[in-house]
Amino acid sequence: MTNSSDSNAVRIEVESLSTSFMTDHGRVQSVRDVSFAIPSGQTLALVGESGSGKSVTSLSLMGLHARTSLPEVGGRALFLRRNGQRVSLFDLPEKEFRTLRGNEMAMIFQEPMTSLNPLLTVGEQIAEATRLHLAYGRKEAWAHAQRMLDLVEIPAAARRVSEYPHELSGGMRQRVMIALAMACSPTLLIADEPTTALDVTIQAQILALIGRLQKETGMSVLFITHNLGVVAQYADNVAVMYAGKIVEMGDVRRVFAKPAHPYTQALLNCLPAMAKKANVRDGHGRLRLAAIEGQVSSPFNMPPGCAFSPRCPLADAQCDAAAPESTRLENQGGYVRCFKAQGVVA
Numbered sequence: 001m002t003n004s005s006d007s008n009a010v011r012i013e014v015e016s017l018s019t020s021f022m023t024d025h026g027r028v029q030s031v032r033d034v035s036f037a038i039p040s041g042q043t044l045a046l047v048g049e050s051g052s053g054k055s056v057t058s059l060s061l062m063g064l065h066a067r068t069s070l071p072e073v074g075g076r077a078l079f080l081r082r083n084g085q086r087v088s089l090f091d092l093p094e095k096e097f098r099t100l101r102g103n104e105m106a107m108i109f110q111e112p113m114t115s116l117n118p119l120l121t122v123g124e125q126i127a128e129a130t131r132l133h134l135a136y137g138r139k140e141a142w143a144h145a146q147r148m149l150d151l152v153e154i155p156a157a158a159r160r161v162s163e164y165p166h167e168l169s170g171g172m173r174q175r176v177m178i179a180l181a182m183a184c185s186p187t188l189l190i191a192d193e194p195t196t197a198l199d200v201t202i203q204a205q206i207l208a209l210i211g212r213l214q215k216e217t218g219m220s221v222l223f224i225t226h227n228l229g230v231v232a233q234y235a236d237n238v239a240v241m242y243a244g245k246i247v248e249m250g251d252v253r254r255v256f257a258k259p260a261h262p263y264t265q266a267l268l269n270c271l272p273a274m275a276k277k278a279n280v281r282d283g284h285g286r287l288r289l290a291a292i293e294g295q296v297s298s299p300f301n302m303p304p305g306c307a308f309s310p311r312c313p314l315a316d317a318q319c320d321a322a323a324p325e326s327t328r329l330e331n332q333g334g335y336v337r338c339f340k341a342q343g344v345v346a
């Protein structure tokens with residue numbers, strides 16, 4: 001049994017996660033063979049274009065898929081509990097999974113209004129969570145709610161605790177959702193595009209807040225974003241998803257300095273800083289941001305080989321014929337799924 005206070009302990013280890021749903025056109029495989037691990041106190045960023053399977057991955061780990069689309073989740077997710085016990089999430093009885101959720105594992109979403117209850121004050125919502133999970137009494141729970149609002153730097157917390165979500169700005173609502181998620185001191189926080197709906201200054205404040213809370217508590221973070229720009233600053237490792245699979249994973253600095261997969265290279269070329277470095281300009285002398293040509297294949301019409309091959313500048317007959325396995329990168333850590341990548345271990 002591993003001790004959860006061990007700072008090198010792996011908080012969550014995901015092996016070959018696959019998730020499919022039933023749709024009007026038949027069963028669709030949204031996530032395939034996804035594997036990663038997040039050590040205690042570290043952040044893994046999951047990046048990729050819209051529809052690549054980032055949210056499905058996180059909702060699968062939280063056991064939060066709507067039953068209506070008959071989700072089927074395969075593979076394994078081993079979670080290290082606070083008490084040092086390692087549990088297999090998908091094998092847990094629903095009642096035990098529910099105890100973990102909101103307590104040791106918490107999630108924040110892009111749009112707080114979809115997860116906050118408009119009929120309860122923010123204080124009541126946070127207090128309810130701690131009464132349920134930590135068995136706090138009424139008074140203790142209310143005091144804790146106020147403390148949590150202070151912790152997420154909401155000004156005039158003593159007054160705000162009695163306000164309803166609609167009385168707060170978007171940035172303040174996102175802080176409330178973080179307070180709610182942090183109320184039971186989770187050891188794993190899943191943040192699914194937590195700042196996308198906010199303006200740039202507020203985005204930076206919210207990301208800094210999550211970073212501060214992570215330092216103070218030692219929690220692990222799975223940070224989902226389509227914006228590679230914020231990843232460099234906030235994540236230790238990055239996993240790049242394309243069409244339901246992780247196509248490249250590794251240390252953030254290595255991935256930014258030496259992206260091995262042509263898709264990662266294309267994503268990085270879309271960043272303004274990268275465009276500056278490449279110094280490609282249009283006819284008016286303005287920097288030209290690269291855009292990745294073509295579209296992601298429909299999950300109903302996946303090419304037989306590598307899913308990226310129809311858009312890949314390096315693709316040849318081998319890439320069209322077979323899907324590459326995830327292969328370890330030599331001397332630099334990390335993994336890539338590409339026949340053409342440099343430096344893979346044979």
Ligand SMILES: Nc1ncnc2c1ncn2[C@@H]1O[C@H](COP(=O)(O)OP(=O)(O)OP(=O)(O)O)[C@@H](O)[C@H]1O
Nearest residue numbers: 021023030049050051052053054055056057069226
């Ligand atoms: N409940 C569902 N039923 C059927 N298909 C689904 C369901 N949820 C997700 N999908 C499909 O799974 C694929 C992956 O979706 P997902 O939401 O994980 O993408 P994403 O990378 O998070 O995109 P975004 O950045 O837009 O949130 C998409 O093709 C989506 O339409």
